[in-house]
Amino acid sequence: MFHFLSYLVSTSQSPKTKNTKMVTNCRIAYAFVIGLSLLIATAAEDPYKFYEWHVSYGTISPMGVQQQGILINKMFPGPEIRSVTNDNLIINVFNELDEPFLISWAGIQNRKNSFQDGVYGTTCPIPPGKNYTYALQVKDQIGSFYYFPSLGFHKAAGGFGGIRISSRPMIPVPFPPPADDYTVLIGDWYKTDHKALRAQLDNGGKLPPPDGILINGLSNGATINIQPGNTYRLRISNVGLQNSLNFRIQNHTMKLVEVEGKHTLQNVYSSLDVHLGQSYSVLITANQPGKDYYIVVSSRFTPNVLTTTGVLHYSNSAGPVSGPIPDAPASMSWSFSQARTIRTNLTASGPRPNPQGTYHYGGINVTRTIKLVNSAGQINGKQRYAVNSASFTPSDTPLKLADYFKIDGVYKPGSISDQPKNAPIFSVTSVLQADHKAFVEIVFENWENIVQSWHFNGYSFFVVGMELGKWRPDSRKVYNLNDAVSRCTVQVYPRSWTAIYLALDNVGMWNLRSELWERQYLGQQLYVRVYTTSTSPRDEYQIPTNALLCGRASGAHKGLLSVSGFEN
Numbered sequence: 001m002f003h004f005l006s007y008l009v010s011t012s013q014s015p016k017t018k019n020t021k022m023v024t025n026c027r028i029a030y031a032f033v034i035g036l037s038l039l040i041a042t043a044a045e046d047p048y049k050f051y052e053w054h055v056s057y058g059t060i061s062p063m064g065v066q067q068q069g070i071l072i073n074k075m076f077p078g079p080e081i082r083s084v085t086n087d088n089l090i091i092n093v094f095n096e097l098d099e100p101f102l103i104s105w106a107g108i109q110n111r112k113n114s115f116q117d118g119v120y121g122t123t124c125p126i127p128p129g130k131n132y133t134y135a136l137q138v139k140d141q142i143g144s145f146y147y148f149p150s151l152g153f154h155k156a157a158g159g160f161g162g163i164r165i166s167s168r169p170m171i172p173v174p175f176p177p178p179a180d181d182y183t184v185l186i187g188d189w190y191k192t193d194h195k196a197l198r199a200q201l202d203n204g205g206k207l208p209p210p211d212g213i214l215i216n217g218l219s220n221g222a223t224i225n226i227q228p229g230n231t232y233r234l235r236i237s238n239v240g241l242q243n244s245l246n247f248r249i250q251n252h253t254m255k256l257v258e259v260e261g262k263h264t265l266q267n268v269y270s271s272l273d274v275h276l277g278q279s280y281s282v283l284i285t286a287n288q289p290g291k292d293y294y295i296v297v298s299s300r301f302t303p304n305v306l307t308t309t310g311v312l313h314y315s316n317s318a319g320p321v322s323g324p325i326p327d328a329p330a331s332m333s334w335s336f337s338q339a340r341t342i343r344t345n346l347t348a349s350g351p352r353p354n355p356q357g358t359y360h361y362g363g364i365n366v367t368r369t370i371k372l373v374n375s376a377g378q379i380n381g382k383q384r385y386a387v388n389s390a391s392f393t394p395s396d397t398p399l400k401l402a403d404y405f406k407i408d409g410v411y412k413p414g415s416i417s418d419q420p421k422n423a424p425i426f427s428v429t430s431v432l433q434a435d436h437k438a439f440v441e442i443v444f445e446n447w448e449n450i451v452q453s454w455h456f457n458g459y460s461f462f463v464v465g466m467e468l469g470k471w472r473p474d475s476r477k478v479y480n481l482n483d484a485v486s487r488c489t490v491q492v493y494p495r496s497w498t499a500i501y502l503a504l505d506n507v508g509m510w511n512l513r514s515e516l517w518e519r520q521y522l523g524q525q526l527y528v529r530v531y532t533t534s535t536s537p538r539d540e541y542q543i544p545t546n547a548l549l550c551g552r553a554s555g556a557h558k559g560l561l562s563v564s565g566f567e568n
């Protein structure tokens, strides 16, 4: 805790006037050197990495027409974060847009620290012209993730980028080091400005289908360079808004090695379904005659299939791409079957040296079953989406801050039922109350004709089952209680269910949301308040000393010495 105190003292002495980037970086670094020197006894030599990000508008034309994009340090997509397990990432984000802004970190667990989660319910938006320094630790994590802007419809304009967390040098990785490692951000895209899209939803409408698909910000010609004989890692994330996507490479297979931080059974696929918000690592080997091959990304299960191609370019290429663009497997049942083959390699190491199979999730008794059903409907003639009939509406104050400062009336714990309701859709600031250390089964049921995708911040969960039809207690007979993959984003097929097991070991206020961005924006999300009566920093960190305050928390004092629990 001394660490946080010294951070406060040092940074609060920084002048508010404009510094050069270099001076700014030095100042922050200096603050942390002091912090670190006082911290030796408690939390380790985990390295610190410093970033300064300027978020601004800029003209981009990914689909051949100019539009306003959201750039980070002038880049679209934004810069990649390369980290190692347990690194502390100190990211100073300057909002140079004309609207409040937040970045969230899909898959970074922010253990004990939902304050850094960068979503409406945990963190005050960064006002235009202001900055906020996120302090994240990628504690006990490995794998491939991404960041994205969480407010409004900013995600439709960019502001996203890859995050990779490598294993520490002494921890075995279950495949040889690849010759190179590429981030491949795929996603559907609109030519329409993010504010216009948002206005359509605010006015009660729905989104039209997307205009196209981008690979690393390009609708055409994204290129991956390879040399004959080598093996490469591709980290593929679906950062789009509406569509599940299929990823494939002409005449090449992909060996799956990692899913959202878990090393998997190394199955070989000729194409891979990547649902909204999901991330996969595959290995590809340059074992074909030297030429160029199509990289293909196409929308899944949409009436009108959108397709984009990129190029896999051999260094000894004898010619451009040729031949037919390979098709995606047509059926939903193919996708279902593929999903069931994605499993954990129990003997491989994860972030720690011990095998991933050491934790026997199948032997733990479930303490609570939660069933969540998504639906669509209208309130006062306007389109809304809901979970168990509750359509999430933001309150005026981040929920986590309301909790921290004990501000009543912002939300009610238990304002969403943990079972489906046979009731019309209603607006509420939905917060599900749950006990720290509960072991929970969540059944997602999707009675609609869409592919749903659910993401849970702060957690990784075991995907124990996925079947067509309605879930019944005896559906548990088909659960995989041995080597289910654990991940942070899971799809639910149309008129199907997906069940997950989840150890609620991370205290905080955590966003559970649909990754279909229209649905998320119009109410298909909630917060899970993982609660303990303990106020020990062993269970949850104190509010960051630089936390922005807003809404009914505006006047609150962080009051470090009185509120912070130093007495613990």
Ligand SMILES: *[C@@H]1O[C@H](CO)[C@@H](O)[C@H](O)[C@H]1NC(C)=O
Pocket (backbone or CB within 6 Å): 011, 014, 019, 024, 092, 131, 132, 133, 134, 546, 547, 548
């Ligand atoms: C904003 O950036 C300055 C350095 O330029 C830093 O001292 C300050 O802590 C940052 N503000 C927040 C709220 O993180």
Ligand SMILES: *[C@@H]1O[C@H](CO)[C@@H](O)[C@H](O)[C@H]1NC(C)=O
Pocket (backbone or CB within 6 Å): 250, 251, 293, 322, 323
């Ligand atoms: C892909 O492989 C098939 C079968 O080996 C071959 O006939 C075809 O020409 C290859 N396509 C390209 C673009 O090289």
Ligand SMILES: *[C@@H]1O[C@H](CO)[C@@H](O)[C@H](O)[C@H]1NC(C)=O
Pocket (backbone or CB within 6 Å): 174, 264, 265, 266, 267, 345, 346, 347, 348, 349
């Ligand atoms: C699982 O990981 C081990 C390394 O611990 C590796 O030797 C083995 O081939 C992997 N098994 C599969 C099926 O991927």
Ligand SMILES: *[C@@H]1O[C@H](CO)[C@@H](O)[C@H](O)[C@H]1NC(C)=O
Pocket (backbone or CB within 6 Å): 363, 364, 365
């Ligand atoms: C789970 O519950 C069963 C039946 O109530 C009990 O016999 C068993 O010991 C429990 N297992 C664990 C690991 O707590």
